[in-house]
Amino acid sequence: xxxxxxxxxxxxxxxxxxxxxxxxxxxxxxxxxxxxxxxxxxxxxxxxxxxxxxxxxxxxxxxxxxxxxxxxxxxxxxxxxxxxxxxxxxxxxxxxxxxxxxxxxxxxxxxxxxxxxxxxxxxxxxxxxxxxxxxxxxxxxxxxxxxxxxxxxxxxxxxxxxxxxxxxxxxxxxxxxxxxxxxxxxxxxxxxxxxxxxxxxxxxxxxxxxxxxxxxxxxxxxxxxxxxxxxxxxxxxxxxxxxxxxxxxxxxxxxxxxxxxxxxxxxxxxxxxxxxxxxxxxxxxxxxxxxxxxxxxxxxxxxxxxxxxxxxxxxxxxxxxxxxxxxxxxxxxxxxxxxxxxxxxxxx
Amino acid sequence: xxxxxxxxxxxxxxxxxxxxxxxxxxxxxxxxxxxxxxxxxxxxxxxxxxxxxxxxxxxxxxxxxxxxxxxxxxxxxxxxxxxxxxxxxxxxxxxxxxxxxxxxxxxxxxxxxxxxxxxxxxxxxxxxxxxxxxxxxxxxxxxxxxxxxxxxxxxxxxxxxxxxxxxxxxxxxxxxxxxxxxxxxxxxxxxxxxxxxxxxxxxxxxxxxxxxxxxxxxxxxxxxxxxxxxxxxxxxxxxxxxxxxxxxxxxxxxxxxxxxxxxxxxxxxxxxxxxxxxxxxxxxxxxxxxxxxxxxxxxxxxxxxxxxxxxxxxxxxxxxxxxxxxxxxxxxxxxxxxxxxxxxxxxxxxxxxxxxxxxxxxxxxxxxxxxxxxxxxxxxxxxxxxxxxxxxxxxxxxxxxxxxxxxxxxxxxxxxxxxxxxxxxxxxxxxxxxxxxxxxxxxxxxxxxxxxxxxxxxxxxxxxxxxxxxxxxxxxxxxxxxxxxxxxxxxxxxxxxxxxxx
Numbered sequence: 020x021x022x023x024x025x026x027x028x029x030x031x032x033x034x035x036x037x038x039x040x041x042x043x044x045x046x047x048x049x050x051x052x053x054x055x056x057x058x059x060x061x062x063x064x065x066x067x068x069x070x071x072x073x074x075x076x077x078x079x080x081x082x083x084x085x086x087x088x089x090x091x092x093x094x095x096x097x098x099x100x101x102x103x104x105x106x107x108x109x110x111x112x113x114x115x116x117x118x119x120x121x122x123x124x125x126x127x128x129x130x131x132x133x134x135x136x137x138x139x140x141x142x143x144x145x146x147x148x149x150x151x152x153x154x155x156x157x158x159x160x161x162x163x164x165x166x167x168x169x170x171x172x173x174x175x176x177x178x179x180x181x182x183x184x185x186x187x188x189x190x191x192x193x194x195x196x197x198x199x200x201x202x203x204x205x206x207x208x209x210x211x212x213x214x215x216x217x218x219x220x221x222x223x224x225x226x227x228x229x230x231x232x233x234x235x236x237x238x239x240x241x242x243x244x245x246x247x248x249x250x251x252x253x254x255x256x257x258x259x260x261x262x263x264x265x266x267x268x269x270x271x272x273x274x275x276x277x278x279x280x281x282x283x284x285x286x287x288x289x290x291x292x293x294x295x296x297x298x299x300x301x302x303x304x305x306x307x308x309x310x311x312x313x314x315x316x317x318x319x320x321x322x323x324x325x326x327x328x329x330x331x332x333x334x335x336x337x338x339x340x341x342x343x344x345x346x347x348x349x350x351x352x353x354x355x356x357x358x359x360x361x362x363x364x365x366x367x
Numbered sequence: 368x369x370x371x372x373x374x375x376x377x378x379x380x381x382x383x384x385x386x387x388x389x390x391x392x393x394x395x396x397x398x399x400x401x402x403x404x405x406x407x408x409x410x411x412x413x414x415x416x417x418x419x420x421x422x423x424x425x426x427x428x429x430x431x432x433x434x435x436x437x438x439x440x441x442x443x444x445x446x447x448x449x450x451x452x453x454x455x456x457x458x459x460x461x462x463x464x465x466x467x468x469x470x471x472x473x474x475x476x477x478x479x480x481x482x483x484x485x486x487x488x489x490x491x492x493x494x495x496x497x498x499x500x501x502x503x504x505x506x507x508x509x510x511x512x513x514x515x516x517x518x519x520x521x522x523x524x525x526x527x528x529x530x531x532x533x534x535x536x537x538x539x540x541x542x543x544x545x546x547x548x549x550x551x552x553x554x555x556x557x558x559x560x561x562x563x564x565x566x567x568x569x570x571x572x573x574x575x576x577x578x579x580x581x582x583x584x585x586x587x588x589x590x591x592x593x594x595x596x597x598x599x600x601x602x603x604x605x606x607x608x609x610x611x612x613x614x615x616x617x618x619x620x621x622x623x624x625x626x627x628x629x630x631x632x633x634x635x636x637x638x639x640x641x642x643x644x645x646x647x648x649x650x651x652x653x654x655x656x657x658x659x660x661x662x663x664x665x666x667x668x669x670x671x672x673x674x675x676x677x678x679x680x681x682x683x684x685x686x687x688x689x690x691x692x693x694x695x696x697x698x699x700x701x702x703x704x705x706x707x708x709x710x711x712x713x714x715x716x717x718x719x720x721x722x723x724x725x726x727x728x729x730x731x732x733x734x735x736x737x738x739x740x741x742x743x744x745x746x747x748x749x750x751x752x753x754x755x756x757x758x759x760x761x762x763x764x765x766x767x768x769x770x771x772x773x774x775x776x777x778x779x780x781x782x783x784x785x786x787x788x789x790x791x792x793x794x795x796x797x798x799x800x801x802x803x804x805x806x807x808x809x810x811x812x813x814x815x816x817x818x819x820x821x822x823x824x825x826x827x828x829x830x831x832x833x834x835x836x837x838x839x840x841x842x843x844x845x846x847x848x849x850x851x852x853x854x855x856x857x858x859x860x861x862x863x864x865x866x867x868x869x
Contacts (some may be wrong), residue, residue: 207730212718220673221727
């Protein structure tokens with residue numbers, strides 16, 4: 020079957036192997052890991068971060084990075100709590116508003132990157148601070164608890180016995196998958212990430228494409244904020260802190276290249292699961308937060324490292340077997356990079 | 368110049384080298400003499416670059432012997448080759464653009480002074496001047512490399528290689544980026560070096576230009592040495608015949624399809640990037656060539672037309688309507704296409720296989736409602752691969768693994784697919800082999816036969832003259848004269864381009 024073959028493609032195989040490895044390791048350390056209740060907990064936990072990671076993946080695919088969605092969650096959960104408690108707005112409207120505001124914040128990031136031509140790292144590092152500070156402006160910076168009894172079913176409800184977050188994840192990933200693989204906009208995202216200059220000369224609207232990716236990142240952060248507020252029945256300027264790292268980590272463990280152009284959103288879901296499984300294992304083994312953070316950081320650094328090393332490993336192999344090692348004197352500019360792969364031609 | 372009585376500087380005997388699935392070199396024996404300019408020719412994949420890389424220590428042969436002044440040596444890595452006086456110049460430069468010429472020449476071996484070995488700038492500069500003077504290279508040693516022309520950078524690259532007392536200089540495609548005059552300057556330097564006893568191994572696709580320079584020509588085909596003869600015994604057609612193994616009827620299969628109907632009318636075009644009032648018209652089905660030295664503003668005219676650089680003055684009419692494109696996106700939507708000079712940096716998506724590289728400029732054709740139809744993309748794409756004779760492997764492999772010629776065909780197919788009505792080709796055959804060049808010319812014919820207008824920018828003057836209907840000479844961002852291509856020859860074109868009016 021096509022679907023099965025796609026699942027077994029190398030691009031999904033590596034993250035699947037990582038997930039299985041992590042699960043096996045955790046289940047060896049504690050018997051409680053495979054407990055159905057625990058597995059359900061993991062799934063609920065992964066739903067929020069994985070939806071946020073959809074946006075992070077899109078931004079990474081364009082060759083950028085988004086550090087701000089965690090702070091967006093802080094701001095948006097606060098706004099959501101205020102809309103319900105203070106403004107007494109109907110819940111459906113609040114949900115739409117929060118997602119729209121998230122998209123608008125993302126669009127601001129996108130505009131600064133695409134039109135302001137400021138590096139995405141700097142833009143989103145700045146807005147990370149801005150959104151966080153903004154969240155503290157409300158309610159004297161204190162969390163808002165017991166927002167509404169209507170919130171609980173949004174996260175904990177079930178349809179035909181299926182927990183709702185499963186359905187949210189399914190829908191969000193299906194939409195993202197179709198967008199990235201079967202629309203012009205999705206193709207443009209990959210093209211811009213692969214070679215933005217070539218994309219420009221091919222008539223792709225590079226700036227609009229970048230805008231789209233950051234706006235989607237804002238929208239998915241908005242959805243994640245709604246789920247977060249519903250799950251905890253509260254809003255807090257401290258929510259979402261560090262989530263951007265998990266979302267980026269999910270994309271990278273899923274094999275997305277931080278240089279852009281390579282990656283797929285299904286693999287990001289597997290990456291998110293991997294991160295949550297590891298966290299769960301550390302929790303079950305009563306590893307203190309300090310060490311959890313250190314471990315998460317190390318895993319992400321390693322995953323990003325694998326990406327960089329992969330380029331080098333592949334390069335090394337190619338140099339060795341096809342072009343020979345980098346010649347002497349090639350200190351800064353890689354002088355072999357532009358040469359014709361002469362010998363490889365016969366294999367075509 | 369033939370030193371029959373002299374001992375060869377380098378001699379290789381029965382050299383063979385294989386790569387997984389490929390026989391790159393098979394039982395090749397060659398001698399290289401001091402002071403000899405030795406041309407290696409052959410199509411891409413014929414083994415000439417593999418041979419050069421074995422001599423420079425990059426590749427290790429599977430079998431065979433290498434003798435240096437009669438003594439067997441093993442060039443286990445490029446350092447060892449360097450120590451034996453082998454210097455290789457690559458097509459892509461190894462220079463640091465932000466440093467000065469002198470710094471680049473001595474990079475990695477800057478002269479030190481005192482206990483802390485701080486850089487001895489005066490000594491470095493003096494030695495750089497001596498070196499440049501010795502080889503008659505007229506480049507300011509204090510100039511920042513990034514500010515130099517490509518040709519000057521090439522000379523600095525050579526100076527850098529020579530600063531290590533090279534006795535064998537290997538040049539792999541050094542002239543691709545150079546125009547005729549600049550290539551001539553390089554050739555002068557090569558002649559002077561040879562006269563001083565340096566052996567030169569020279570690889571190039573621009574046969575016409577460099578065959579006259581060579582003392583000996585060695586032809587490779589499919590990993591075999593087909594012929595190695597004094598240059599005086601071979602002519603261009605003979606060499607091409609040996610390279611391809613077949614008779615090639617004509618190099619430039621030019622067809623004339625030009626109509627009277629104007630397609631693109633440019634008047635007084637100006638841009639801040641260096642276009643100063645360019646005026647010309649391209650007709651339907653016409654190939655309009657732009658000739659001129661590098662830096663004359665030809666590429667800049669294309670960029671201004673295509674909406675890459677903002678137009679500051681002048682009018683552009685396309686199909687009779689005034690247009691001014693704010694971005695390449697607008698230009699593509701209007702029906703223009705651009706094949707850029709730098710295929711890898713501005714043309715190809717290495718993260719895509721062949722087909723998405725072709726369809727990218729007009730994805731609308733793949734739409735089924737709001738969604739791309741993978742089936743239609745595959746059908747359309749396979750059709751292009753077959754028609755342009757791009758290997759079927761391009762369907763599943765990244766274009767990065769295709770030969771330069773096939774990569775270029777993918778980029779041109781992109782504009783076929785987009786239904787472009789005016790195509791700008793900037794150095795379309797740069798660095799691709801003879802067979803692929805001819806296929807590119809056929810594609811140009813196919814396009815013009817459909818009424819597509821082509822603006823051809825080429826530093827390969829024979830190509831420019833043969834493939835264009837009319838040629839505009841560009842100097843300082845202006846089209847100074849427009850002539851019928853068949854009324855010009857290499858010499859008159861150079862005279863016009865340089866402003867040395869005949």
